[in-house]
Amino acid sequence: MSWKPKIVAFFCKWCAGAAAETAGVMRLRYDPSVTPVIVPCTGRVTPSMILSAFLNGADGVLIGGCHTPNDCHYVAGNFKAFKRVQLVKKLLEEIGVEPERLRLEWISATEAPKLVRVVNEFTEEIRKLGPLGGKRA
Amino acid sequence: MLKLAVLPGAICGGCDVALASLGERLADLLRYYEIVYWPTVVDRKLTDFLKLSSIDVLVHMGGISTEEEAKLAREVSSRARVKVSLGSCSVYGGIPGLNSLYKPIEVYEAIASQVDVRSKNSDLELPRPIEYSAYTDIVEPDVLAPGCPPGSIVLDQLFDLLLKYAETGRLEPRILLLGDPESLCNKCPRNPKTTKITMPGIRRIFEVKLDDNKCFLEQGVLCMGPATRAICDHSCIKANYPCTGCGGPIEWGVDSGLSHMSSVASALMVDREKSVLEAGLARELDKIRDVTGIFYRYTLRKSLTYKLRKLRVGE
Amino acid sequence: MSEYRLLSTLDPVTLVEGVARVVIVTNSDGSDVRALYQIMEFRGFEKLSVGRHVEEMPRIVSAICGFCSWSHHLVSGKVVDAVFGRKPPVRAELTRRLVNYIQILDSHLLHFAFIGLPDLALWGESQRDIVKLLPRSPEVASTALKTRTVLKKLEKKLVGKIQHGPLVVPGGVARGLTRDDLDELDKALKEISSHVDVLYKYFDEKIIRSGHFKKLLESEEFTMRALSMGLVRNNLLEHYDGVLRVIDSKGRVLHEVTNPAQYTDIVGEALFDWNYSTLPYYKPAGLKLFSEGSTLVVGPLARFNVIDKVPGERANWEYKRLIEYSGGKPLSNVLLYHWARLVEIIHSIEALTDLSEDSRLLEGDTVDLTNSPSPRGVGVIEAPRGILLHDYSVKDDFTVTRARIISPTTFNNMAMNTNLTRVSGRLVREVKSSSKPSPETVSIIESIIRSYDPCNSCATHCMRIGDVEITTSFSIVVVNEDGEVLWRG
Incomplete structure (x- = not known):
């Protein structure tokens, strides 16, 4: 099996990003197919960033942000991310791309084990879905 | 000649x-x-x-x-x-x-x-x-x-x-993309300039009687004005119908569908997010049954979404 | 069967809307000649309609045609009303009727000025367009152009955009008209009326009263004795909403349909693998290509054939004059189309004048918001070129699952092929004796096509045949009455 999934993960620096650091410190292993991109807030992640990730080789996009309703450092960036992801998932479905390839999770800075679980679960799911591109089988 | x-x-x-x-x-x-x-x-x-x-x-x-x-x-x-x-x-x-x-x-x-x-x-x-x-x-x-x-x-x-x-004999000023370099929303006769736009929910056009004064987004009705280049004199809006985005993106090369999805996400129920929570937001967004036809009515062929579809089917 | 060969193409037929051409094929002795009118592109509205919010359809399908965008918009609105089970309030219905009349006036004036008038006034010349007519009859040509300016200004004022604009919403209209709008309408009508009088006078003197026109009307080459289909209301001319009536070439009523969804009893549609276009035909007769008994004709002449009278005094007088001049109903000479359009122009002005004084346009609700949904809606309207039909199915969430659109040009496809086939024999004889057709014959073919006023943009939402390059990778087919391929090459 030569194909390995590529996953881009947008992590908010205040929560999921910090949890990823903690996971490192705690020597928790997670799947190396994930490339984390640290963003100031999930509210910064635009639909066009998500699509660009897919177009540039990602088979899955994971977004990790602060818990709702009250954890966002910028009041409601996480809600904004939720709404965008909902719309993009619908769009993906309409064009024949599994919406499961895009996942949003709330992961606080203290939830390193959750981060690891989510990353591994998601990687497994993408592995099952196979490559995004029609010819890269 | x-x-x-x-x-x-x-x-x-x-x-x-x-x-x-x-x-x-x-x-x-x-x-x-x-x-x-x-x-x-x-x-x-x-x-x-x-x-x-x-x-x-x-x-x-x-x-x-x-x-x-x-x-x-x-x-x-x-x-x-x-x-x-x-x-x-x-x-x-x-x-x-x-x-x-x-x-x-x-x-x-x-x-x-x-x-x-x-x-x-x-x-x-x-x-x-x-x-x-x-x-x-x-x-x-x-x-x-x-x-x-x-x-x-x-x-x-x-x-x-x-x-x-x-x-x-010269093409001057050399304008590549005609129209005014701003969003249609910018000079909209209905634009509530003083406040940030808040969409109370999503209302499809069959659900409401369109108010002929109020910003469509503030009525919950999807209007492409914020993501559309100013190419007209707000003709549809003046006829009491939301912009459907025929002018395309504000700048050449921008994906107007995705930028408008972003604006809708920003405006939807911003005043009530913390009470309706994810379930309430999802319920409203689920009323949009055709993201492609609403956000990409005129520009799908030039969009990242089109490219993703091509990638998906291996072309 | 290799004795069949491509004889001639007129490529493309200019001055029809959209790109098209005529292909004429014959066998070696010229005893079997067929003409096919081909439209050469493809935009696929049936497919792109699927998945759309049904209430958005009127704004989407209007882009089928930039010449009759309001017709598509309005009929789509009727389908959407049917899907939601709504009945537009009087104010909304009258507003829609008003816009429909403006559409007919607009399209007919455009056709009359740019296509019909030059075609008849410059008969026999090689270039028959407004550019050539302008120096010849400056006052007429510029009057024709002026009507455009007035109408476009009016459309802009009433509906925001001159085409693909917004008017209908489910169960009504987006905006009710105001006193100011009606004043503008009144002013515009007065101006257009005076322009139309100039055009009419010219047409009357130069065309109707010319022996040449009378002679052309007697020509079998322009005659088409098919079935006529059109809307009627109390036996009167009707363009927005009425009973769908079909009569035969003797004037006998064959069908009257009140529920438009029953159109499938009358209209069959066939698709052959030698042709991307569907061919609608009169279902009870079965499909017989190039046969008048199987051919349904729509448009101004068909409308005049199915009714008894035109509402409005002057228009009715003109209607009677036309029928008398041409020897009675049913009208069958396609060159009468231009005159019929002129009569409908006069009728539209009269109808609009009545509406401009109708206070119901200014009062009451603009939309009915009740719901009594149905999974399918069918709507019929008289577009300028004839019966236009939209038929959509929807899911519970009011998204479209299926759409069928039959435009007047598609309806008239059979008629044009049948009509052109008749003239083609002459063309073939000329080519055989002098290797190319005479300009007059080419003119006749072009005139037949222009008479029907085919709107290829409308038809091409669903069709495509042929190439632009006529000499290379080109497919020619000869078919018999049953649509069987006799020869292809």
């Missing part, structure tokens, strides 16, 4: 009418230009037109749906000094671009499945349609004049440009 040609691809005729309706302005232009080809208006045969080795201005209208349209558009464009892409089909693919998610045979089947197919012969000898594209996918024009059909701002700019070109 300069030579002006109007070449249609896959058209509806709306751009023809928009140009022909300019009456006096068109007459001004005809003081400098001879129309060497314009099949809807002037009785000149294509074969005669193709004998000309060069033309000054080519206005291309419509999308490209067959090999022959592509060939003709390329051929004529190569002889033109100035190439104008007129109308959203030519610039962005337009409404027929919604079919660019499908193969031509699937489009054909949508008809064939509904009528009495009398003979089935797999050996089709008819020429096959090619995958639909915009004119800008096959030729690099000098001027882009979007709109469905192009709005008053765009047509005024285009005529000024062509008059100046006739007088000076």
Whole structure:
């Protein structure tokens, strides 16, 4: 099996990003197919960033942000991310791309084990879905 | 006299009418230009037109749906000094671009499945349609004049440009994308400038009586104004109907569908997020049953979404 | 069967809307000649409609045609009303009727000025367009152009955009008209009326009263005795909503349909693999290509054939004059189309004048918001070129699952092929004796096509045949009455 999934993960620096650091410190292993991109807030992640990730080789996009309703450092960036992801998932479905390839999770800075679980679960799911591109089988 | 040609691809005729309706302005232009080809208006045969080795201005209208349209558009464009892409089909693919998610045979089947197919012969000898594209996918024009059909701002700019070109031989100011470089929302007569726009929820047009004063987004009705280039005098909005985005993105190269999805996400129930929570937001967003048709009605062919679809199906 | 060969193509037929051509094929001795009117592109609205919010359809399908965008918009609105089970309030219905009349006026004036008038006034010349007519009859040509300016200004004022604009919403209209709008309408009508009088006078003197026109009307080459289909209301001319009536070439009523969804009883549609276009035909007769008994004709002449009277005094007088001049109903000479359009122009002005004084346009609700949904809606309207039919199915969430659109040009496809086939024999004889057709014959073919006023943009939402390059990768077919391929090459 030569194909390995590529996953881009947008992590908010205040929560999921910090949890990823903690996971490192705690020597928790997670799947190396994930490339984390640290963003100031999930509210910064635009639909066009998500699509660009897919177009540039990602088979899955994971977004990790602060818990709702009250954890966002910028009041409601996480809600904004939720709404965008909902719309993009619908769009993906309409064009024949599994919406499961895009996942949003709330992961606080203290939830390193959750981060690891989510990353591994998601990687497994993408592995099952196979490559995004029609010819890269 | 300069030579002006109007070449249609896959058209509806709306751009023809928009140009022909300019009456006096068109007459001004005809003081400098001879129309060497314009099949809807002037009785000149294509074969005669193709004998000309060069033309000054080519206005291309419509999308490209067959090999022959592509060939003709390329051929004529190569002889033109100035190439104008007129109308959203030519610039962005337009409404027929919604079919660019499908193969031509699937489009054909949508008809064939509904009528009495009398003979089935797999050996089709008819020429096959090619995958639909915009004119800008096959030729690099000098001027882009979007709109469905192009709005008053765009047509005024285009005529000024062509008059100046006739007088000076130079294309100045050299504007690639006509229209004003701002969103339609910016100068909207309804724009609540003092406050941030809040959408109370999602309301489809059959659910409400449209208020003829209030910002459509604030009525919960999807209006493409925030992500659409200012190419018209708010004609639809003044007729009490939300903008459907025919002017395309604010800047050339931007994916207006995705930017508008972003704005809707920003505006939806911002005042109540913490009480309705994810479930409440999802319920409202789920009322949008056609993201493609709402956000990409005219620009799907030029979008990242189109590219992703192609990647997905391995083309 | 290789004795069949491609004889001639007129490529493309200029001055029809959209790109088209005629292909004429014959066998070696010229005893079997067929003409096919071909439209050469494809935009696929049936497919792109699927998945759309149904209430958005009126704004989407209007892009089928930039010449009659309001017709598509309005009929789509009727389908959407049917899907939601709504009945537009009087104010909304009258507003829609008003816009429909403006559409007819607009399209007919455009056709009359740019196509019909030059075609008849410059008969026998090689270039018959407004550019050539302008120096010849400056006052007429410029009057024709002026009507455009007035109408476009009016459309802009009433509905925001001159085409693909917004008017209908499910169960009504987006905006009710105001006193100011009606004043503008009144002013515009007065101006257009005076322009139309100039055009009419010219047409009357130069065309109707010319012996040449009378002679052309007697020509079998322009005659088409098919079935006529059109809307009627109390036996009167009707363009927005009425009973769908079919009569035969003797004037006998064959069908009257009140529920448009029953159109499938009358209309069959066939698709052959030698042709991307569907061919609608009169279902009870079965499909017989190139046969008048199987051919349904729509448009101004068909409308005049199915009714008894035109509402409005002057228009009715003109209607009677036309019928008398041409020897009675049913009208069958396609060159009468131009005159019929002129009569409908006069009728539209009269109808609009009545509406401009109708206070119901200014009062009451603009939309009915009740719901009594149905999974399918069918709507019929008289577009300028004839019966236009939209038929959609929807899911519970009011998204479209299926769409069928039959435009007047598609309806008239059979008629044009039948009509052109008749003239083609003459063309073939000329080619055989002098290797190319005479300009007059070419003119006749072009005139037949222009008479029907085919709107290829409308038809091409569903069709595509042929190439632009006529000499290379080109497919020619010869078919018999049953649509069987006799020869292809």
